[in-house]
Amino acid sequence: MPADVAIATAKVLFALFLALQIMGLGVFFERKVSALIQDRIGANRAAIFGFAGLGLVNTLIADPIKFLLKEDITPAQSDRLLHFIAPCASLVPALATFAVVPFGDVLALGGRLINLQGAELNVGLLFVLAMASLGVYGVVLAGWASNNRWSLLGGIRGSAQMISYEVAMGLALIGVVLTYNTLDLQEIARAQGRLLWGWLPAWGILYQPLAFVVFLVAGIAESKRIPFDLPESESELVSGYFTEYSGAKHLMFMMSDFVEVVLVAALVTTLFFGGWQVPYLARDGFHFPWGTAVALPSLVVALLQVTAFALKVIAFTWLQIVIRWTLPRFRYDQLMRLGWKGLLPVSLANVMVSALLVLLAGRGA
Amino acid sequence: MKFQYVPVLIAFGLGGLVAAVFVAAGMFLGPRRPSPVKEAAFECGNPPSGPAWGRFSVKFYLTAILFIVFDVEVVFMYPWAVLFRPLGVFGLVEMSVFVLVLTVGLVYVWRKGALEWD
Numbered sequence: 001m002p003a004d005v006a007i008a009t010a011k012v013l014f015a016l017f018l019a020l021q022i023m024g025l026g027v028f029f030e031r032k033v034s035a036l037i038q039d040r041i042g043a044n045r046a047a048i049f050g051f052a053g054l055g056l057v058n059t060l061i062a063d064p065i066k067f068l069l070k071e072d073i074t075p076a077q078s079d080r081l082l083h084f085i086a087p088c089a090s091l092v093p094a095l096a097t098f099a100v101v102p103f104g105d106v107l108a109l110g111g112r113l114i115n116l117q118g119a120e121l122n123v124g125l126l127f128v129l130a131m132a133s134l135g136v137y138g139v140v141l142a143g144w145a146s147n148n149r150w151s152l153l154g155g156i157r158g159s160a161q162m163i164s165y166e167v168a169m170g171l172a173l174i175g176v177v178l179t180y181n182t183l184d185l186q187e188i189a190r191a192q193g194r195l196l197w198g199w200l201p202a203w204g205i206l207y208q209p210l211a212f213v214v215f216l217v218a219g220i221a222e223s224k225r226i227p228f229d230l231p232e233s234e235s236e237l238v239s240g241y242f243t244e245y246s247g248a249k250h251l252m253f254m255m256s257d258f259v260e261v262v263l264v265a266a267l268v269t270t271l272f273f274g275g276w277q278v279p280y281l282a283r284d285g286f287h288f289p290w291g292t293a294v295a296l297p298s299l300v301v302a303l304l305q306v307t308a309f310a311l312k313v314i315a316f317t318w319l320q321i322v323i324r325w326t327l328p329r330f331r332y333d334q335l336m337r338l339g340w341k342g343l344l345p346v347s348l349a350n351v352m353v354s355a356l357l358v359l360l361a362g363r364g365a
Numbered sequence: 366m367k368f369q370y371v372p373v374l375i376a377f378g379l380g381g382l383v384a385a386v387f388v389a390a391g392m393f394l395g396p397r398r399p400s401p402v403k404e405a406a407f408e409c410g411n412p413p414s415g416p417a418w419g420r421f422s423v424k425f426y427l428t429a430i431l432f433i434v435f436d437v438e439v440v441f442m443y444p445w446a447v448l449f450r451p452l453g454v455f456g457l458v459e460m461s462v463f464v465l466v467l468t469v470g471l472v473y474v475w476r477k478g479a480l481e482w483d
Contacts, residue, residue: 248391
């Protein structure tokens, strides 16, 4: 039992480490991609002890330090306890969700077969949805506790937006569950290792293309980024629900924003793009469709899978940041129309059509 | 299989640790020079016009109610989706009836204008 706990801790630590590393890369993209899109150089002037040689990397190190060195103000009129809880309620569920995202198949180590997933929950998908719902609390508590008009408006906008898109997100996931008949994320990732017609990896997007689009849109709305950033829309609401936050707590809100971006990327990868699957890589090495086989030790296979997972997640993080810097912001009525009149009927139809197709295809699908 | 939830607790513990480190670092590293003006509500430089805890648009309540209605339906669909293959045609017919009722509700709400936002 102690060994199990130690292994579990190591796995969860690794999952969080991976998530936070990709988050750092996401911030790097945010600065550099935006600079590229807007035809400017981007942040390159931060100097640490007079050393500015690393350019943007210096900025990435200096940014969080500067946040931590600022005064952390609690407004006099606010609800002090809720004001304190809100950033934690935003950050902790977002981080904890990574515990159920599988980052590899199995690793044979010292006679043990370690499942490369932080928490091997058989209801992983429900856990993800539960954590996504908990994310709403951070927003609404921050908006309410600040006792500031901008914050309150941002908070209720955010909560209405997040719950609206959660319905569509849940319905999109039902299409995925219909395809794989399990709520276990690791099982879903493993099921995507099969080959169609002997050569095409059976990734989820082939079965559920519509669910992928709905899930990605709803996911971006859940993470409150442009074009869905009405809760913070700085041109109307100063900074929305975190107007009254400064210093470390402001940093926590910024961080949970980026963690959610990485989380959406990780879930899209796991559900629709094979998760850690490398095409033609099985537990004992490569088996190419043209008959060549390359045997590899378990450690190398696991490393390849973790790398593939990380690269896919990075690609989707990058995609979300490009979207964020490309599109303008929606109006609130457009946002609600897209959620309730667009995504909801589409995902409902997707569920019924998928069910019909699964039934018609019998065992084949 | 109770053990599968222990890592979830560990994950929450680690997430809480990250949050605690940030809060503590902010407390100890940042300066602390409070002043009445600094602690006032930020209303773009104007003097704050009283507390913000007031009334807001009823639309938001409506959205919350609609969310509860539709989200509970979605929760009902998860066990169905997991067991869909064993249920077969029976499952499809059952869910079609259920979704039909749900769609009637959606059409009603739509026609009533509850989804309009202006």
